[in-house]
Amino acid sequence: GAVVSQHPSRVICKSGTSVKIECRSLDFQATTMFWYRQFPKKSLMLMATSNEGSKATYEQGVEKDKFLINHASLTLSTLTVTSAHPEDSSFYICSARGVPGVSTDTQYFGPGTRLTVL
Amino acid sequence: QQQVKQSPQSLIVQKGGISIINCAYENTAFDYFPWYQQFPGKGPALLIAIRPDVSEKKEGRFTISFNKSAKQFSLHIMDSQPGDSATYFCAAQMNTGFQKLVFGTGTRLLVSP
Numbered sequence: 175g176a177v178v179s180q181h182p183s184r185v186i187c188k189s190g191t192s193v194k195i196e197c198r199s200l201d202f203q204a205t206t207m208f209w210y211r212q213f214p215k216k217s218l219m220l221m222a223t224s225n226e227g228s229k230a231t232y233e234q235g236v237e238k239d240k241f242l243i244n245h246a247s248l249t250l251s252t253l254t255v256t257s258a259h260p261e262d263s264s265f266y267i268c269s270a271r272g273v274p275g276v277s278t279d280t281q282y283f284g285p286g287t288r289l290t291v292l
Numbered sequence: 293q294q295q296v297k298q299s300p301q302s303l304i305v306q307k308g309g310i311s312i313i314n315c316a317y318e319n320t321a322f323d324y325f326p327w328y329q330q331f332p333g334k335g336p337a338l339l340i341a342i343r344p345d346v347s348e349k350k351e352g353r354f355t356i357s358f359n360k361s362a363k364q365f366s367l368h369i370m371d372s373q374p375g376d377s378a379t380y381f382c383a384a385q386m387n388t389g390f391q392k393l394v395f396g397t398g399t400r401l402l403v404s405p
Contacts, residue, residue, distance in 0.1 A: 180335075206390060217381060217397050218336070223390045231390065267335050271391070279324050279385065281393055283335040 176202050178270050180284035187258055188292055195253045195287045197268030203248035204270035208281060209241070212265045224251050258291040265289075294319060296384050298396025305403050311369040313399045315382035318363060322384035322394070327356065327367050330379045330398075339380070340367070372403045 177200040187193050197207060206225050210218040222238075224230040224245035232238045240262075242254040251270075255262055265288055269281040297316045305311045315325075324343055328336035342349045342356045342365065349356045355368040369376055382396040 178335075208392070215398075215400075217395045220392060223392065225390075265333075269335075269393075279391075280326065280338060280341065281385075282338065283328070286333070286335045288333070 176270070176272065176280070176282040178204075178268065178282045178284040180268055180287050182287060183285060184288045184290075186290045186292065189259050190257055192254055192256045193258055193289060195255075195266055195268075195289075197251045197253070197270070197284050199249045199270040199272075199282070202270075202272045204251075204272060205248065206271045207245055207251040208269045208271075209243060209251075209253050210267045210269065212267060212286075214265075218267065221253075255289065258289070260291045263289055263291045294394055296382060296394050296396040298382050298399060300399060301397070302400040303402070305369075305372045305401065307372065307374060307403055307405055309372050309403075311372045311376070311401055311403070312366060313380055313382065313401075314364065314366045315384075315396050316362075316364045317384050317394075319384070319386075320363075321386050321388060323387040324385040324391075325356070325358065325365050326383050326385070326393070327354075328381045328383065330381065336381060369401075372401075374403045374405050377401055377403050 179198045181196045209221045221236045222230045222232045230243035245251040267286040269283045326341035327339045329339045330336040344360045353370045358365045383393045
């Protein structure tokens with residue numbers, strides 16, 4: 175099956191610092207990657223959609239200057255939380271969808287990154 | 293119109309019983325309906341998915357029933373096991389644009405031994 179990895183799995187940082195989270199599709203090429211945020215006991219909230227080589231599309235209410243997304247290749251997308259504050263503490267999850275003609279319907283999710291901002 | 297309504301919010305089933313989770317949608321632009329299973333501290337894992345041209349899909353102990361006219365679909369877990377205890381999310385995928393997923397609110401399933 176398709177495997178998506180995330181790194182790091184957990185990160186603790188001080189308020190005001192920036193944190194980068196990597197999302198990789200390990201055994202398939204992902205034309206589209208998605209970034210979600212999940213609060214405890216809540217559903218997944220889509221933050222942004224990124225296509226390889228183009229700018230990310232952010233959902234309404236998501237600050238694009240705070241959550242920088244880069245989709246530099248067909249296997250890697252990064253989310254950088256800039257000037258993190260305690261309210262940014264959350265579980266961040268990425269997903270990836272394949273190249274047209276190869277399992278394009280399904281989003282495969284990474285294991286998530288727990289961000290704690292002190 | 294973008295919402296997917298999921299019920300129940302939580303569910304307790306005895307081992308060996310049948311777990312049933314229901315979802316409903318309004319937007320006819322949805323054309324792909326996956327179910328995801330999520331354990332605490334982990335990412336969602338695809339369980340089973342269906343398209344609206346099929347009324348039922350079965351994979352092992354998991355079955356999706358789909359009612360296109362009623363815009364409803366459900367997940368049945370047969371012979372539920374304690375290892376099935378997790379949160380289940382239904383989702384619906386748009387057939388336009390980025391084909392984003394819209395998630396239901398989740399159901400926390402507890403299978404008692």
